Amino acid sequence: MPDPQAVRAVLDDLRAEWASLDALVAPLDAAGWATPTPAQGWTIAHQIAHLAWTEERALLAVTDPDAFAAERAVAAGAFDRYVDEGAETGARAAPAELLARWRGASTALGAALTASAAERPSVRHPWYGPPMSTASMAGARVMETWAHGEDVADALGVRRSPTARLWHVARLAVVARDYAFSVYGRPAPAEPFRIELTAPDGSLWTFGPPDAAQRVTGPALDLCLLAVRRRHRDDLAVRAVGEDAETWLSIAQTFVGPPGSGRPPTGGADPGEGADPGSPGPGGGAGGRGGADAGEDAGADAGASFRGAGPLPAGGDA
Template structure:
């Protein structure tokens, strides 16, 4: 994942797929509720636009980003939702145009980044490849919320490999943000890709393994599904424990989505406050 070219191409493709879900929508459909309680389709796109702008600022003006990050982190429970509310209040055409402009500018900056460049973020500083992976992960996750709101069934793609990778890379962060000590033993993923091919991450021989569909793992680490509603099979006590709180994003620990048949949609977490800085693995 050190070469940013492939992930940047995939980020562009993932953004275009999310864009295709909302272009041409009526105002009523932009206002449709999503699985994230209190967030409409407009909130989801506004959040992507807001985070793309933050990433662009981090890549072009680190000092200005640091000032904004300090201000934002002073209000950790509100600043992401406030950003989404502000964007969602715009006319849909203006919101969509702003999102398109921001993401294209970010792609251009990351493509032009010199080898070895590192960019500040809300979690650890990241390379161009890691920042692009984080943006892809979030674009896919919020795109899933939009698709669910609109009743669209998306076909999973090989781009999920980036989401799976960052989900594993963020393992230690998921422990630390909960005040837990990460296990010393490495974990291994043995996933089935959308086309049926095996995807493996992590060393062989470890006792801590997660097996199952790549789509299920990606939905879990972006907290779009409860572990009980997946076909994932953990081997080892720590792997089992981790699946209960795994997250692919930096920022405070979130409660995740309730199991089907559990808490109602109104009780599900919002899409933003717990996801303010996705992609904490550098």
């Protein structure tokens, strides 16, 4: 039985991530919504339209699984086009209409997930990958909202301070390790990795056995940016020991589907360096477009899509 307090904490983090992105886009005028983002062909309006579309699909999965399954079957043959068309259609709406749509979908999804946690604590919701628990669904939505929020922040020239909510993104990256290898047609490593990440507050987030030979270390922010394919590895301070760990850092992803080309290196300073870990603040691959989240269960059976702008989270529970 899931810990109700832990599930509530994830849902609180999801609402905070929504609010963080809302604060970036709500003040924008029509020209601001038309600002190009690092995701090729996507403006800020496309980013929010994609998130609205995804929240609506997640809401359908939680409230009407049969209807979601029918829609998923329709999309199965051309998923990337299906995702892109959702963003393209939504981006044509007036900014006020699009913002209201995203807010409404987010609010409804938050309420549905809260009700599911209270009334059906052990239920697993269908998704584009394996089914997800309520906590996994919420954690995956944190990841995708944060990743697309990075695209919006980059477009606006805003540097967001990382928060403890990155834990959900980092954990998703870790449990989706084997899925990432499968995307490239490679066998999953036989041994677990030791992951040691410096959290935004300076504490240490650890995953895996302490004595594992294969190790990854560095700022949590950097691993998260790498796994959602918002930064090139050469621009990040995450490091690996061991051949398998080294390979993983070149292919890590938190989303279902092909990885895309990713972002080119910029030669800039490491994102993990110089950030103020104590300050509050907000807070995918041909440069990061839409997709689906892998989900917290991705380690066992991931499956979501997240093109440079962002396919959807993969799905599943760890």
